[in-house]
Amino acid sequence: MSQQEWDTAKGPLEVPPGCHHVCLIYDSEDQRRKTVSEYLATGLNQGELVRYFADTTSPQDLRAWLREAGVEISAAEADGVFGIVKAESAYCPRGRFVPRDVIATMVSRYAMAQKAGYRGSRACGEMSWVLRDIPGADHFLEYEVRINMIIETFPYIGMCQYDARLFDGATLFKVLQVHPYMIARGQIVRNPLFIKPEEFLATLEMSREGHD
């Protein structure tokens, strides 16, 4: 779909061409529920391989959301088209968060989806686990930046959820600086706060050096 086609025919959570990395900053469960279920439903309806990395949401609740959004989830789960994985297991498979490893897994999942004939590969992750005392969790911004650096080659679609009731305002600002798209009032929009990955990494490096 071209930008022009998308502009004239888009749904509220239709991912625009070239948009692969979106963030959702929310402060109410109702708001999140609506956005997440629409986002996942869009992926499933378009024949994509969809994964959900859950931290606080139970699989039962997530299935109920999708059923309400009109998605027949049992068949999709049984066929492996849709899967719910615990966020900590997905992001920290060996009890430690290593951005490069997680990105490598994303890339291989994308390649596998391509090989299996899916139209794409989409994921949605709850990021509240980074606030726990997990080794490497403080590198989550580096991970978010590096996704933007590989996405041209592996147009993997991902939505990262940040609960504004848990993260401080300064971190939320940085989260916006590393996502080229954001959900604003229920719609995917281009994020003008996004800065080039190299620029952000340099700032991150400088702030780390300042702390050392």
Added chain:
Amino acid sequence: MTEEERPPDHLKQAGPTADARILGQILAAQNVVFALPDSRRIAEFYAQLLTTIPGISASRVCLGGQSVPAGEMASGVCAACETRHHLAREDGTPLPTAPGFKCDLADQPGMRGIAIDSNQHHFGFFVFKIDQATLLDLYQPFLSNLSSYVALMLENRWQKDQLQKAKNELERKVEERTHELTAANEELSAYRGRLEELVRERTAELEAKTAELERMNKLFVGRELRMMELKERIRQLEKDMNP
């Protein structure tokens, strides 16, 4: 340069112009404020945003009794800030808008401030340390718009909170009154039960007395009939003896 080669007046550059990307960032920041749940997070978010604006080297956002810095900025004067103390003491209840009120920190040399005021309340200040005034001048009107937008959102949120509090208070009163009415009803019901009990007792007593009276009546009537029979018998005997 010939007359034809000369650019038209509206294309002549008089100096630096505002960067569309920065203006986009200021606009985008308006959309994020809705997802930030409290004054602390709003202050932290906007303090970071302000430091990305050309011409600003550090910032401080005062909101709801809290003052959040981003970057290097002395803030000794903030310790004596009456607004901040008032807001902290009053648990975030905003002050009425007072046009004469100034931020002492923003009044320092090399600093500027923008009040976060709605038409009813004063919520706080954006304060920034300037490193290039001419650059900041390009963005200040947009930052001023942003502060108005934040103030409007905070005013709406505050009014909504007040409405919610009034609703909660009303619901509490209704619940309290319902509780009182239920208690009064229960008391009334107990009285009625007692009254019915009394009526039953009285009826039973009356029925017993009536039964006793009937028994006595039957006894008296029986005795009367027996007397009449005896009288008749005496009269018959007298008649037989004196024919």
